[in-house]
Amino acid sequence: MPFKTPVVPQVDPTEFLTRPHQERLKFLATFWAENGFGTQKMVHTIYIVKLLILYIGGGIALATLTSGYSPFAVGDWWDQAIIYQKFVMWTLFLELFGLGGTWGPLAAHFKPMTGGIAYWARPNTIRLPPWPRVVPLTRGANRTVGDVVLYLLCLLGYVAPIFGPTTEVDGHKLLDPTLMLISIVLLLLCGLRDKILFLASRGEQHLPVLIISVLAGYGAFTFKDFIIAAKLIIVVIWVGAAVSKMNLHFENVVPPMVSNAPFTPKFLRLAHYKSYPDDLRPSGLALFMAHVLGTTAELVVPLVLLLSPWPWLTIVAVCCMVLFHLFITSTFPLAVPLEWNILFAYITIFLFAGYQAHDGYGVLDFSQPWMLPVVLVALLFFPVLGNLRPDLVSFLPSMRQYAGNWASAVWAFKPGMESRLNELTKGADNQIDQLVNGMGTPPDFAEMTLQLTIAWRSMHSQGRGIYSVLQNYLGDEYNDYSLREAEFCCNSVIGWNFGDGHLHDDQLIDEIQRRLHYNPGEFVVVWVESQPIHKKYQEYFVMDAALGIVERGRWNVRDAVKEQPWLPNGPIPVEVTWRANAETSGRTAAA
Structure with a gap:
């Protein structure tokens, strides 16, 4: 594929647009199977540069230099909890600003490439309150000046803890719990006025991290409790996603996703279909990729990480999940959650290689026996409800990312x-x-x-x-x-x-x-x-x-x-x- 030139369907577009819709769908679905969106490699390069320089480079510099570490002394900071927290806050900021997922031409932001702040810092745009008939002061769908101020304060609230004071819990530095609590309050206020902002922040993924940070900072959690709870958060996300893929939809997700992966050879793209171009249903390879390398791996490996008593097995599982997220990143999935996948790759290394279960950070090692059931119930409530009553819960808190089972x-x-x-x-x-x-x-x-x-x-x-x-x-x-x-x-x-x-x-x-x-x-x-x-x-x-x-x-x-x-x-x-x-x-x- 040329670097600057997209691959386009070889048909006269004027004549093509006179055809019936279903005939167009057949032609373009067949094109997609072979070429994906046909995006020029230059676009993918822009995403890679943004990921490497803005997110990874900027995030490492911001997290380390504000914590007293050299960005180049990786061995000094990779397993420090405050770095983990700051990466979460940096991710929250970029997502809510509009520079994370759902950015750029692969997410239909062609020009300008940034949505986010261009809408949410503008009065009279549309907002969507989640429960306008129940929650006071949230009715209406017009963004006011007050909403804009609240949104900008929320952005500031994500950045302030990175530069703010720290606290110490059992000899480990953590972010200031008061600033983290302010971040939580601002996120919830924004979300009650406009569910778009809560979901764009990926609040269902990161809000639990903010909560356990506050609990640890104020002394309700020990440092060990904080780490174990953080492990449960990411495992519930993985396992929830795996369970949601146990359906008839997911096998249909893999072939078009692989077809759109810019660096996948054409023969491998077409191998995911039963008989290209006449039968575009999933092939046996697609079923294997979906339910063995996908569903099964995403279910089994996280449980190994959580429960493994052997260091060698833990490290193997860490490598598997890091590769899992790097593979997803390489496919440039629609909505392009590249930063999210890199964050999860880092969190995997930090939590499970840095604080292994056999070293006293196992799921049964909470300081109080009641903590495990309480944390699990809190984390599982929305995934369970959302899978039973999807009309009540967004597919994001339901943990159905890329499961194919979408509204x-x-x-x-x-x-x-x-x-x-x-x-x-x-x-x-x-x-x-x-x-x-x-x-x-x-x-x-x-x-x-x-x-x-x-x-x-x-x-x-x-x-x-x-x-x-x-x-x-x-x-x-x-x-x-x-x-x-x-x-x-x-x-x-x-x-x-x-x-x-x-x-x-x-x-x-x-x-x-x-x-x-x-x-x-x-x-x-x-x-x-x-x-x-x-x-x-x-x-x-x-x-x-x-x-x-x-x-x-x-x-x-x-x-x-x-x-x-x-x-x-x-x-x-x-x-x-x-x-x-x-x-x-x-x-x-x-x-």
Whole structure:
């Protein structure tokens, strides 16, 4: 692949855009299988430079120089708890600023490349409170000057502990607990006003670390308790992710992810499909990668790290998990959580090589016997609830990262209606306009580029259900609409998305409609919830922005995963459980 030139589908884009949607999906899904997004290597180089210089280089310099260590004397600081804490705070800052995950062109921020602060430090952009009817002073969806000040204070609250005073716990330096407590309060206040900010901070991963830091700093935890609790935090994240991958969805995640990995040979990409180009379902290799090297390894190795009584086995397990995270980093997964993976690689070395179980840092070595069950219950509450009731909990606190079991959506616009999103107050134009006006991409090529993302969605299980419902609902008008992957649209509207469909559900659509006043039929959404761990189906709704939710139903996940991305046999079976009457909806969905 040329360094500066992307790989593009070899087809006349003007002619291509006259084809029916399902024919386009077949062509682009086949292209994706061989080439991924086709991104030029220069883009990946930008990410690598950002990772090495800003995150790793900047983080090491910041953490060590403010702690009295030389950045080059790695042996002096790699196993120091205060360095661990400062790396977490540095990661929190970059994520909330908008320079961590979901940054840049691989996350649909083409120009400008940064969302985050360009939205959240701007009054009148959209915010999404998690419980506006329950939590006082959180109603509404308009970002106020007060919200902007709170956001900036939260950013400052992540940086202040790095430069602030320290405390000592059992002979070990830790960050000042008062400053850490202020960080917690600011994060929670921001999150209650706007769930986007809590999730963008990756609060579900890092908030527990802040809490145990405060407990240790104020003397409620010994240093040993702090380390053991930190081990449980990362193990619950790993194991939770592994359990969530025990489904029919995950095997469909691996092939398109590997296809988009920039340094994977083409023959290996295609080996993940049953019979390229005619059958793009997962091959035996993909199943092995998903459920042996993926699910099983992510379940077994962390438990070995937590329980191993032998130093040699612990070190082997540490190496396995470090390689696991480096592999994920090398694939440049969509939402590009590169910093998060590097942090977890370092945490693995710090916690499990630096404080091994046989040295008195085992899971049964808490200073008080009640601590283990209390910490476990606290850490497992949201993952358990989120897997049983995904409608109540974001897939991030549910620990379902990259499990394929996502709440998802596709937005369908009548011609010319997508451009109206630019009337919203936001930090960037729609992606199509970023490509055309910001980067000089010819309009037809820009359109085809964005349609690659809906082809990517079709390669996952929920995409086949979404396109089935769209065909049923829109009927003969299906091919007249412009289709957009909601995760990408969400980025341009609210500044961030990590594959969490709860950020672009009916709450966001209602707010867009309140501001733009679409007419019936101009903006239609098919949205699907994650599959509960104990059920065989996914539930969806169809929403017309002007009319509200007009249809609810569900499909069997097995029916979705057995089909090709382009649905050559027509829509999969869908059970409609509720439908607005024709007078209310203005449209009768096909049965």
